[in-house]
Amino acid sequence: MASQDQQRFESLYSANFRLIVAYAARRTRETDDALDVAAETFLTAWRRLNEVPKGDLSLAWLYGTARRVLANSRRAYSRQERLVAKLVASDEISRRDAVLPGSASTSEEMTVIAQAWARLHVNDRELLSLVAWEGLSRRELGLVLGWSEGKARVRLHRARKRFARELLQEGVVVPPSAHYQRRARTERRVEDAS
Amino acid sequence: MTDNRVSIDLIVRRINPVKETEVDSLVDIEGEQALLRRIMTESGQSPRRASGEGRRRLVIVVAAVSLTVAAGGLVALSVQQYSAVKNLPVAGSKVPGEGAMGMPGGRCVEEYSLATLRNRFFAFDGSVTQVLPSGDTEGDEPFSQVTFRVNEWFRGDETVGDTAEVTVTMPDSGTVSSVSGPLYLEGMRLLVSGEPRWEGDSLGDSIAWACGFTRLYDPATAGQWRDVFSG
DSSP states (O other): OHHHHHHHHHHHHHHHHHHHHHHHHHHHOOHHHHHHHHHHHHHHHHHTGGGSOSTTHHHHHHHHHHHHHHHHHHHOTTTSHHHHHHHHHHHHHHHSOOOOOSSOOHHHHHHHHHHHHHHSOHHHHHHHHHHHTSOOOHHHHHHHHTOOHHHHHHHHHHHHHHHHHHHHHTTOOOOOHHHHHHHHHHHHHHHHHO | OOOOHHHHHHHHHHTOSSOGGGGGGGBOHHHHHHHHHHHHHTTOSOTTOOOSHHHHHHHHHHHHHHHHHHTTSSOOTTGGGGTTBSSOOOTTOOSTTGGGSOOTTOOOSSOOOHHHHTTOSEEEEEEEEEEEOOOOOGGGOOEEEEEEEEEEEEEOGGGTOSOSEEEEEEEOOOSSOOSSSOOOOTTOEEEEEEEETTSOSSSTTEEEOOTTSSEEOOHHHHHHHHHHHHO
């Protein structure tokens, strides 16, 4: 039995370790902090292997655990003071308005997007990023956040609307999806050609 | 109603601070395997054992890494545990201020205060005019080259003459905000202080310190910095 557990955990770890490090790195911006989060996440998975769902949903379970580890790190001022100070400081930075030049170069467009993003509630950012950065489905999203699939769908819809509204305040009109799909295809072609 | 779901998701994807293609570069395989062995052995013999002992031991390892680096050069007794990540703390580094950058793997070797600020080689109030992506990966530490239009020199201008622009090495941050993390955006106004990168005596290759030594501009703090360096 122990051998089966070990084999299963090793498979879980090798398939997902880097994805969890990346998840944490996207939210801490520090690779060593990200590794701390990933280590604690997989330690929890090892301890609770019988609670980890088998199949595709195991990654969503790991994301959910990593999310709680990260949240605990933010709360644990005495134990993780350095990480907390960093997160607080970065949040402060992200909420400040940058001085924007007037033209519409790519970097300026990104600046505008970043400003709208920074004004979103942290829960909306987490919802949107789990879908766009980690590529989660609504079902997986529900598992990560402890919601039903239906609730995840509704919350995601609202978060998208709020982000579109924030973008609009910055003068960015979110085009219909087809436009962006064409643009993404063009960008990919340019990248492939270079 | 127009369906813009995909558009929104693509916009969010553009500000992803760690792209999918970059994930593998975060980790090296040997360290990854070492951590796996550590979890499965030192953290407990069985995955279902409920004891918290193993967890505490791993946390202690994390603390040991932090303490080692904070002590500024003691033997990195547990660093190999964390060699999964390329941007490791480098205990005993000779690069002045490297540990204070707040960069991946770095630690604050000096806490920010007006007293410690006084020790910095250069300090200025500047607005970001250009952010170059991390071209310098020396020592596996990612950096950005950030060019500032200097609004006011507090210290260090004597080494560069009467210049209105200076380029400083900063911890890599990309160019846009994300959920967290420092960011440098064109037009952003910062108070920046730091040291020559290689123990030199000019700003030709200088590095900004984080941990409070580089921060967003505000008039009150700028006034304090002015007082510190004029005193």
